[in-house]
Structures are given as C-alpha cells and as structure tokens.
Amino acid sequence: MQNSSAAAPRRSFDLTSSSFLIVAFLTGIAGALQTPTLSLFLTNEVHARPAMVGFFFTGSAVIGILVSQFLAGRSDRKGDRKSLIVFCCLLGVLACVLFAWNRNYFILLFVGVFLSSFGSTANPQMFALAREHADKTGREAVMFSSILRAQVSLAWVIGPPLAYALAMGFGFTVMYLSAAMAFIICGIIVWFLLPSMHKGKGATAGHIEAPRTNRRDALLLFTICTLMWGTNSLYIINMPLFIIEELHLPEKLAGVMMGTAAGLEIPTMLIAGYYAKRFGKRFLMRIAAVSGLLFYAGMLTVHTPFLLLGLQLLNAIYIGILAGIGMLYFQDxxxxxxxxxxxxxxxxxxxxxxxxxxxxxxVAEIWSYHAVFWIALVMCVITSGCLMRVKDV
Structure with missing residues (x-):
C-alpha cells in the first residue's frame, strides 16, 4: 500500500512535467507559424510599402514590451499565473482570427498586434510558472528550464518551414487558423493539466525588497542580453542579403545556415543546463560572448559555403547559451x-x-552588408565588458 501511494504523486508529477513540455512546444509553434512569414503577409496580402512593413515590426515590439511588462508585474503581485496564461492564449486566438481574415494595415497594427502581444506573453508566463513549480517541488530548475527552452527551439526548427508550406500551399488564412488551433490546444492543456500557484500575502510582502538589491546587476544583464539578441537580429536581417548580393552564393545556403544553427542550439541548451550548477551562469555567458566574437569575426573573413556552415557551431553556442541560461540568470x-x-x-x-x-x-545602405557584421562585432565586445561586472549567481 505504501509503495502504491508513493507512486501516485510521481505519475502526477510526470504528467505535469510532460504538460509543461507540450505547452512550451505549442507556444513556440504558435509564434513560429506567424513571425517568419509576417513581412511576406504584409507585402503580398496587406500591400504595405517596405517602410510600413518596417514600422509594423517596430510598433509590434514597442506594444509587446508595454503589454508584457504590465502583465508581468501584475502576475507577480497577485492572482493565479495559470489563469493568466489561459487568458493570454484566448487573446492569441482572437489575434490569429483577425490576421486570418482582416487586411486593413492599421487595424492589424493597433488591434491585432495588441491582441497578439497578450498571446506571445503566454510563453514567458509559462516559464515563470515552470520555475515556481520546480522550486516548490524540489526539481532541478536549471535543467528543467533548459529542456523547456529546447522545446521552443525545436518548435522554431519545425515552425518556419511549416508556416511557408501552409501559406504558399493553402493561403495565409489557413496558416493563421493553424496558429489559432495551437493556442486553443495550449489553453486547454494549461487549464486542465498545469498546476496553480496561488500567491499568499506573506509571500508577496516578503519578496518586495529582493529585486532592489540586484537592480544594478539586473540592468547590466538586460544590457548584455539586449546586445546579444541585437547582434543575432542583425545577423538574421543581414545574412541572406550578404550571402546573395555580396558573396553571390546560392539562396538556399542562407536557409541551410539558419537551419543548421537552430538544430545545433538544442544540444547546446541541454549541455549548458547540465553544467550551469558546476561552472556558474556568468562563466557560461562568457563562453557565449567569446563564441559570438569568434563567430562575427569569422563572418567578416570567411566567404566559402563549407566554412560558413562550420561557423554555425559558434553561432549555436552563442545563441544556445543565451536562450538557455539568460532567462534563468534574470530569475536568480x-x-x-x-x-x-x-x-x-x-x-x-x-x-x-x-x-x-x-x-x-x-549601415547596409551607407556602407555595405559586410559592414553590418562590424557593428555586431563591436556589440559583442561591449557585451564582454558588461559581463566582467555583473554578479555571478
């Protein structure tokens, strides 16, 4: 009888852990179905000019920051985070339905982006719930979060090709409705299978002062991660044009390079999660920064397909550690x-x-696509300097 009762919680916890993995994958898929084809959607379906497409991305980022920060503060102060995730999934569904059938630029920008900002917040809130659950149950938080991050990366390996296949084969309406379905399934799993973490008044009061003691380090880490993600965004925007326009290499090479890096990021995250406790998060982030320096130096000097593909290992270490450890660093x-x-x-x-x-x-218009990688290299140097000053945890 004793063994039977002990086995029940283990089965329940395994079900909960599996549910977290599925939700991480589905929230990743929902994003990966929409983001890669957005510029194509705005150009071909909404008939937006290039400048308006760029403004749409900037507006999306600004609105997303405002919405997510508001929800983050509210979720930490009161309420059940699980209910908030379900609410975000529902608004994510509404956003996908709007994008599926509406073709008015300003409605999509001000209403669609507002709704989708709630939908995209489901992912970080899920990671926050996973951290609270891991702390409460005594599970190794670093490895568990790294596995969850790997699920999101896996979604981004599968999602973009699937998005293009759906959009080109069946139309953008089908693609956005597929993303809506991912949100619906995600919301159902969250509601029925993920744990509730209600916040008591005492716990809230006890934690109010904690962030103040680490405000300088949190600001430094924000700068570090922003610079690192900024260099990666520069690479994503610039690399295909650099490969095609300046190196005159095949177009498909750009896709192969991105796919190779995404695939290598998954084992990198898992390895980083395994060694985080032994070596510390700052040490791993320094390894990432060095890999970034070497990677962008390589992009400035290497111009053959074989070596460009080989450089993706450094890119995977750079982004894999950032994606797997950066979030945990903030939480600590x-x-x-x-x-x-x-x-x-x-x-x-x-x-x-x-x-x-x-x-x-x-930079590309004034100088060249090649010059953009010099900017990325300088940003990596600044990142390394900031990492010398941030506290280890």
Missing part, C-alpha cells in the same frame, strides 16, 4: 519575481530587434 537575480524576470528577459529580444532593425538598413 530577481528572486520572488519570476514573471517580471522572465518577461524582462523576453523583452531583451524585442529591444534587440528594434536596435537591429534601425541599424541594419542604415
């Missing part, structure tokens, strides 16, 4: 505020896109 620097910490980390991606979107076109 901001104890008691998992939602705010996770959303702050997520917003470094958005700010990185704003910086990269502003720089990439200007």
């Amino acid at each position: 620097l901001m104890p008691g505020q998992a939602g705010s910490a996770t959303t702050l980390y997520t917003n470094t991606t958005r700010v990185g896109w704003i910086i990269a979107g502003s720089l990439a076109g200007v």
